[in-house]
Amino acid sequence: MRNATRAALAATAGIALAIGGATAANAAHDTNPSPKVASYSYTLNAIQPASVPESAASGTTRVKALPNGKLQVTVEAWGLSPNLPHAMHLHGVPGAATDMGCPGPGAAGADxxxxxxxxxxxxxxxxxxxxxxxxxxxxxxxxxxxxATADANGYLYYQRTFTDVPGYTDAGTVQVVVHGIDFDSNGAYAFNADDPFASMASSLSGAIPLEATVPVLCGGIAN
Ligand SMILES: [Ca+2]
Ligand SMILES: [Ca+2]
Ligand SMILES: [Cu+2]
Incomplete structure (x- = not known):
């Protein structure tokens, strides 16, 4: 499963994140398609140690504030575990601005x-x-x-227009986090008891395999 190139990419992303630490989002302001549409794009970075199989990925988030007050969120990612759904969330701390960021490989701990x-x-x-x-x-x-489900090449496209984004407008800094890694490339998250990774449970629930919830990409956005 280990692939030297992928591992090297993940390690590079990890170093960048370790330096970036808990800094605020780095915003790239696009050329606006219309004076009434504010459009911003942000990078998603791989966060796992290079030793975690199938964890090298990359992506972008695009946020558009539409003239009607709605918010359009687009996520594109490459290198995800193919043909599987990937849970995605906006993470943050509601209320007064708290300077949050993304974990790097150093957050992995003993396991x-x-x-x-x-x-x-x-x-x-x-x-x-x-x-x-x-x-x-x-x-x-x-x-x-x-x-959203990644295609056979591990490419994921997600777009949704929100009228109300729970917690988002309140929070200081917000991170987009994409989850799910098929560690053993067997085409499934380990929901079946005979799966090699079935014994590794999600940190959120013993009923859900680690493969289904483990974070793979993270990147800050500004609100
Ligand atoms: Ca850990
Ligand atoms: Ca698997
Ligand atoms: Cu999440």
Missing amino acids: GVVSVVDGIPFYGGILTSLTSTGDTSPASALALDRF
């Missing part, structure tokens, strides 16, 4: 994997679930049947 819980001191809790349909509250955090 060598950055779990959702390992990342919480960096990116906070879940403000919004970036589901494709239905509810977008934190209650839908693990609604895998309503999140």
